[in-house]
Amino acid sequence: MNRDHDVYIKNIEEINKRYYNILEDINKKENDITVEVIEARNDQKSFVIYKEDSRLHLHSRFNPQREAERWISDLEVRKDRIYIVYGIGMIYHIKELINKMDDSTKLLLIEPSLSIFNQIIKNIDITDIIQNKNIEIMIGEDNDILKSFLFNNIFWDNWHLIEYYAFSNYKKFFGNTEKDIRKIVEEHIYISKIDRNTVLRFDRDWQKNLLKNMNFATQSYYINQLEKSFLGRPIVIVSAGPSLNKNVDLLKDIKEKAIIICVDTALKVLLSKDIRPDFVVTADGGELTLGLFDNLEFDDIPLIYMATAHPKILKRHNGRKILADNISGYIKELFKEFNKEVGSINSGGSVACVAFNIAKKIGSDPIIFIGQDLAYTNNKTHAEGTRYVKDSNSIKNKYLEVESISGDKILTGHDLFSFLKWFENEIENDKSNRKYIDATEGGAKIKGTEIISFKDTIDKYCREDIDVSKTIDEALKDDVKFNNHELNLLIKKLQDMFENLETINDKSQAGIKICNKIINLYETDKIENTNIEPKLHRLNDIDRYIKEKREEFDMINHVIKPIVYRVFLENTIEDSNKDDISIMKRSLIFYKSLSEAAEFTLPILKETINELIGQKENNSI
Structure with missing residues (x-):
């Protein structure tokens, strides 16, 4: 059994575990495409594609690896991004991209040609790619996989993290298909932007109405x-x-x-x-x-x-x-x-x-x-x-x-x-x-x-x-309305949440003061001569308390998410700086947002509690 056959068997076994639904298509060949495996000048494998009267090298005829390195050097790869790459080829460029990824990065690989993919799995061990849970593969023209990937990963608050790239000669050979793919991506991003605008416009209305x-x-x-x-x-x-x-x-x-x-x-x-x-x-x-x-x-x-x-x-x-x-x-x-x-x-x-x-x-x-x-x-x-x-x-x-x-x-x-x-x-x-x-x-x-x-x-x-x-x-025959006993329990729960929100606001205000002090030390070059460990421990205590109050956090989510998005998430488009002062400034933004959301919500929540108390009293009359 030769090496290429071993590679093929290994790939098929892994595909069967994760992408069993594409196995039936794996041996299909497009009648109008012929794929030839050749060696480049540097002895690396490459593809030549024949379609009708056209002949095209998918990779450099001289050094596919160097071409892949140039390709990746032209991209601004960030670890928190969501990438869609059209064209897998001999994987050289894909491996360069994967090398720059971490667990926060997601990647969808699109190979439009079944014939090319069939040659890929016969010649290259891609089991590591198939096994990687942060990577999905779409073969052929089943756009449902693309739509599902977009639906599950791209939302109103992260659309700016998506990056779409078509590799090299794939645009020349599969131009119409590539345009269709790009259009689907662009339409989803567009809809996500509309959703974002809606959220940012109605965030406070929704929060207020939810409680009222x-x-x-x-x-x-x-x-x-x-x-x-x-x-x-x-x-x-x-x-x-x-x-x-x-x-x-x-x-x-x-x-x-x-x-x-x-x-x-x-x-x-x-x-x-x-x-x-x-x-x-x-x-x-x-x-x-x-x-x-x-x-x-x-x-x-x-x-x-x-x-x-x-x-x-x-x-x-x-x-x-x-x-x-x-x-x-x-x-x-x-x-x-x-x-x-x-x-x-x-x-x-x-x-x-x-x-x-x-x-x-x-x-x-x-x-x-x-x-x-x-x-x-x-x-x-x-x-x-x-x-x-x-x-x-x-x-x-x-x-x-x-x-x-x-x-x-x-x-x-x-x-x-x-x-x-x-x-x-x-x-x-x-x-x-x-x-x-x-x-x-x-x-x-x-x-x-x-x-x-x-x-x-x-x-x-x-x-x-x-x-x-x-x-x-x-x-609608079953009466599901709250009785007085249930209203009592609900009122007590909301009263407890009111007190917890007040504490969250107080702790957020304390966090704001600590962050401002630390930022000032950085900006006045006094940080080296100051022990900030007690302040950092205090911030950790504040964060720990906030994480424990998850339900209160969920209640004010309509207000806090858009605020954080405006001044925090959108900044990631142009600011990937992760030095200490940048992290502290983002912590400051978070505490300010949390305090603002709590202060907006508290009087409305108080009014809601009073209305429920009034409702309970009316039920007793």
Whole structure:
């Protein structure tokens, strides 16, 4: 048995352990590509690729190793980054990159050619790469692996850490495929930036609303109670896009024959036509959302709300309220301590995204969109009769073009574009064979949906009586509201957290003073002659206390994360300095952020505690 065969067997064994799903593709060869293994002038192995009439050396014909060293020297490799490299080749450049990585670095390697990868594993021992948990490999054109990598690793607060590189001649030989890969990466980064802007804009609103809604949350039903309650039943998600005016009246024909779930922006339109949806959804905690409910009577409609929704909306609604929380939400984790399962919804950035995930959670099939333009149909932003309707001509400097449902080009905004991509990704990643129907009759094309007029959709899917109201009543029959004993325990817990937050604030203030003193010693060149060990021990004690109060930290997370991001994480784009004074300055930023978040939260938490005490007293009357 020769050495190359031994290498191949070892590689296959490791691939089978971690990437067994690609084994069936491993021996496939592209008909239009031939790969030849040659020796360079320095006796290292290299590849020559033949495609149609083209012949291309993937590496230097003289010294592939030196070429790899030059390649890596042109990059600014940092250990906390997330790298995507298009083109594996003979691994020389990959090993140079890996040598500069540590446990904080993540790497996705993309090899577009099965033929090239087949030669790689026959000629090079890559078992160390396959075994490395910080490295993932994508072979061929299965972009799901790339999308999964981005989804699991790139978020609103770390998008700036990603680096994408296409190696050398791969761009020349696989230009179109490389462009597709780069586009997917750029779109994900773009959406992450939109998410970042949303977080930075609403951080304090969300924190305030989260606590102010506690009183309502203890008296609400939970989204978990509706889970799978409408398995296989059609649902219509009513959004407020300009095309809603075309077919909104048809909703009258499907009452009790499909679930009608309406986003808050569209409620006014429906009520003006005497259409009562089965659910209305609200998610945005900003003041503008409050105006959507002005002069509306909707107590008879169950209100599904996210934990950070505007509290005045909940106060106006005197009917059944159904609480949903984010996947990483604080309320659902808090309520678990009282054996209450709230359930979570991926908010996705818009109320329509929330409605979409509610539709999936309750098991509906098909999911039907109307008013989901995600573009400026007829240069309008929203349906006539909504609070937000305006002409998009005034914002033409902020638009981009996408494909419409008719195949033409249509204008959309940057935020709408991010929602479009969100919907497409969610639909693509749904492996349940659920049908998605775009009955909007206007707007952007949503990949993965079947485009059918709303009338034809009704004729095909919404003819059978399904007792929607009765099913909702049955799902919400269990009383999950907090009783007085549970309220007592919750109040006591929040009072303890209030005291702990006060202590965190005091310790943060102490940390600020210590950091300032140490920084001053550095800046005045007195550090060498001063014993700072007692100060460092004091900082360690402060850090230890803060780490022990994890739950309090989670409560103020909406405020502290954006603050830290603004002045700390974003600085890593241009500042990788890890000397002592830089570390101390970042500690100072952290303590200031923590103190600011605590001071913002404490009076709101006090008000929340008093409201819960009042609620308990009213229950006793």
